[in-house]
Amino acid sequence: MRKVILRRLLQNIVLVVVIVLVVFILMRLTAGDPARMKAPVFASDEILQSYREQFGTDRPLTAQLWDFVSGIPRGDFGTSFRYQQPVFELIWQRVPETALLAFTSLTLALLVAIVLGVAGARRPGSAIDRFGIAASTLGQSAPTFWVALMLVLIFSVHFRWFPAVGFTGWKSLVLPSIAVALAVFPADLRVLRSSMIDTFHQEHIRTARAFGISNRRITWLYAFRNAALPLITVVGIDLGYLLGGTIVAEVVFNYPGVGQLAIDSVNARDYPLIQAITILTAMVFVFVNLGIDVLYMVLDPRIRIEA
């Protein structure tokens, strides 16, 4: 197992290096000069040149790449063009809010998926099962920005229950979390539901029933523990949706997180900030998924043996 983990770790490091290079090159290939983003439209060439010198974008690409790559091992991702602060500091300031939003959204999504998925699997075709399927279809088809806007109109503007923008405490988390969770839970629900239905048909469950074990015990102790394994994989994939979904929610709710910083940095062609956010986000995604694979092996002896 250790060999497998080591191999995966190396693969992931190579993957991150490739991402670093691709991000660096893509940013330079994209039209848009950071100096022109900062300067007014009608700025003179002297002003533009002084910004280019300040940003270092007037230097050869290889020199820029070397500066960037050599700083990464030290945790130095450069200085933001717009904020003129080390980008790692800027991102780190925003991580708690985004992590909180991602955590609450995921928790909410899993809660809903587990409740509806298990209930639906126990009685396929029942009212609660149909409701779960309908809700997941709605969640999957409704764009996060539209859901977010509707939530704001109803619960902020009309009822005044929750703030429309910003982060002022737990109340600020409610609507963005619902908006993101609504996009995330359908996949969890579908996987869990079908996995639970499969498990309910397996022999050990039939045996458990024959022994007269209570339905609740069978559901949670025997079926759910088995059926939840694929859910762990889906949670790893959820992370991708979460990263995308939080960006949308952060913009619509003006939530001060990393997602909003990412949008601003793209608009300003703030290369160091875009690079750092993309790389750190990719690393989170890659290594959380590695963690999930390891967890899978720990939890499921069959996979451990295969490995």
Added chain:
Amino acid sequence: MDKTHDLELNELRAAIASGRMSRRAALKRAAALGLSLSGAVALISEAGVSSVRAQDAPSGTLVIGNAEPPTSAQWDSYTVFGLVDAQVASLVHDSLLGYDSADGAIVGHLATAWEMTDPTTMRLTLREGVTFHDGSPVTAEDVKATLDRVGSPDSGLAWHGLIFPNMSVNIVDPTTIEVVTEEVFGPLEKSLAVAPIFPAGDIADPALLTERAIGAGPYKWISYDENKVTLEANTDYWAGAPGIQTVVFEYIQDANARISALLTGQVDIITRCSSEQLDRVEDDDNFYVVDVPPLTQILCIYQNNGQLANQEIRQALAYAIDRQAIVDGILMGVGKVPFSAIATNAPGYQEQPERFDFDPEKARELLAAAGVGEDFTLTMATSTLVPHQKEIDQAIAQFLQDVGINVDITTLEVGAFRTSYNQYDLTLNTLASFNYDPDFVLGFYAGPTAEAVFNLNDPAIPPMIDAQRSSSGEERLENINELAAYLWDGQVSLYLSDELWPFIVSSKVQNYDRVPVVGEPLLRLATKSE
């Protein structure tokens, strides 16, 4: 009758003092009561000053929601042209001259008196006893350091050349200075009214301005984090403490989020609103609209080096495009169609005799006279930089197609658009003056900027720019009009509309008003009820 008149005047004074009436409404009411403009201004000023002074202390928090953040996290006002940069600078810093009322009259701030002693020298008497927020006195050395820097041709500052010419400051004595310009510079007074005075120490070490801003204005800079710039009242301000204790400029990127924040009371003012946002508060007594713009225009920029180098073709485009229909139909009337090359509220604006009203038949005639064939195609880049940009661009393209001009539209992301707009024949953009003087925008039509922006190099323009710069009074207004008329007759750009800058304000905010500059110099007079 006289007694009734006096009673009405007293009621007007009380309404202004209590903040129930805005300054502009008061001006109109005073005019209706037969007061002269100067009399009305004096009455408003007297009542307004008392309203601020009557308060025990500044109170409340005012949040202004902006569609843009500060240009960067540094507070060197002379290097930037952003809305938030100007808002912050106008409150944190004081200037030698400034604005105290909505009529846009320039009054003394850090200077108590000023006069032109010769065409290139302005002598100013400095106000005594004024201090910066760190407690140090504002001295002639601070003024000299600040203005010498922006007046230096080697400064590399964005403001040099656009707002200030080559100039320097002589200290006559500790309270008297002379601002000496190399050439006669007509807009000097207006430029000094938006020029923040920094401590000399900050000028010597501008790196300090990346950490904080220290000024002598009515508000102290406190922080900038998570897209919010926070200011606190300076109770030692020489003209009296401001009415509101805390002012926050919050960047809210999404237009829906901005209006939602206003409707839920999370912000008190949203700036540069669209017609859709205005619709949301129409007939709602909880809000009112203030729409005093700086001199701002929406232009369709032409690249004058290709097919559009031909004046007849440019004029044909002007006849082909129904500007009023675009303003009414897409901008929902939020804008004013000019009949000259400068904004209609610009000093010196005069409607030109040839209005280039919508006349597609005339457009076709001009195109035929210019020898334009059926394959005539113009390139256009569109984006989302200007409000309703894509809709306006589509309308322009349709109008041009109606007279036989093909338009090849490319949609670009904002960043790409800003970088490459001058590679397309037609691009929509906005142009705002930062010092309430048309010289700021007229200056774009000459030199390297004209070549970069319009691909324009017309030797007739620089002498006209110099003529308006080096004159004053009525003569200067005539010179401004002469240049504006020249640009208009040649249709160097399509002068689509003024941009109105409607701000939606919560009715909890009283005495809020604006003057035609980008910043908020009158915000210190506003109050807020909870």
